[in-house]
Amino acid sequence: MNAKYVMGLLFIMLAGLIYAIERAASVISGNLEVAGFWAGGRTGQVPVPEPAGFFDNPFAPLFVVAGVILLFFGWYEDRGK
Numbered sequence: 001m002n003a004k005y006v007m008g009l010l011f012i013m014l015a016g017l018i019y020a021i022e023r024a025a026s027v028i029s030g031n032l033e034v035a036g037f038w039a040g041g042r043t044g045q046v047p048v049p050e051p052a053g054f055f056d057n058p059f060a061p062l063f064v065v066a067g068v069i070l071l072f073f074g075w076y077e078d079r080g081k
Contacts, residue, residue, distance in 0.1 A: 004074030011067030019052075019060045026052040 030049020037047055055061055 002074040002078055004070045004077065008067040008070030008072075008074060011063045011070060015060045015063035015067065018057060018063070019054060022052045022057050022060075026050070 027049065030047075030051070033047055033049060
């Protein structure tokens with residue numbers, strides 16, 4: 001297997017891992033905010049936590065683009081052989 005294929009797949013998997021960790025952390029922190037709201041006995045509108053989006057962290061899209069480019073160049077080099 002071409003090294004560019006492997007690097008491309010690793011970049012894409014790393015982007016997915018970064019996105020999943022960031023999303024989980026934002027959901028946990030948002031739910032802690034809601035739990036604090038209810039524990040404090042506040043009245044009014046309940047805050048709605050928003051999970052992190054894909055483009056909130058610039059590294060996730062950057063790694064996906066780099067991974068796709070590496071996959072393309074790996075495919076292009078293998079096709080030329």
